[in-house]
Amino acid sequence: MLVSVCILGLVFDSISAAVLLTPRINGGQEVQIQQFPFVASLRELSGTNQYKHLCGAVIISEKYLLTAAQCFHSQQVNWFGITVGTNKKNDETAAVHAIKRILVHENYDAFTAPFNYDIALIELDQPLKFNERVKQISINGTFFEGQVEAITLGFGGVYDNITKLQSLKVKTMTNAECRSKVNKLTPVYDYSTLCAYSGNPKQRIGHNDAGGPLIHENKLIGLISWNPQVVGSEKPEGFTRISSYYEGWIKKHMT
Structure with missing residues (x-):
């Protein structure tokens, strides 16, 4: 599967070399989004209106999702977006939902303790429409x-x-x-x-x-x-x- 984010490269020198992240979920089983409709993809703007998968996220209500604090090197909402309702990592047909607010836990410190308080709340600009492919957990x-x-x-x-x-x-x-x-x-x-x-x-x-x-x-x-x-x-x-x-x-x- 997965685990790190951009800012991790900034903290590798301050944590043990043992804390190395593997390139993906290895040995996992491919699943359909209808099985886990609360799973979302946090995407980062990587070009002109091009968003690429950055981290996982979890739908907890029509307007809110949870993810890891380490995923954000910035809280500029226009740099990020959310896709839901697809099991494809970079599904170009999936709508990218705009983010209204990114709230990284106030005690999170990427430089001294990059995995403590590793939680962030995302508020969407508009509520999601729930269906068999998009649901909260x-x-x-x-x-x-x-x-x-x-x-x-x-x-x-x-x-x-x-x-x-x-x-x-x-x-x-x-x-x-x-x-x-x-x-x-x-x-x-x-x-x-x-x-x-x-x-x-x-x-x-x-x-x-x-x-x-x-x-x-x-x-x-x-x-x-x-x-x-x-x-x-x-x-x-x-x-x-x-x-x-x-x-x-x-x-x-x-x-």
């Missing part, structure tokens, strides 16, 4: 620990050969277990990190999957944030823990 506010079966989804990187939405089955682990399996400098925050692993070192999330959903029983529990190793590693991946932000931050800013 409910949020599960439970603080999950280990051994929870989940699914994560992503479109893959900008330059890889993945062209359609991929899904990957994973299982969560406790933060203590996660911390014991990754490099000491890999960020595992008690408050905001939820770790998970597919159980297969060839099945990984990777570049440009950041902001995509982690779901359990068709409810959102996390957002893709980081991957500490390349394909072939047995180390877990990190997700932004939605339960830590739902009541106090997400609801507050959905006005």
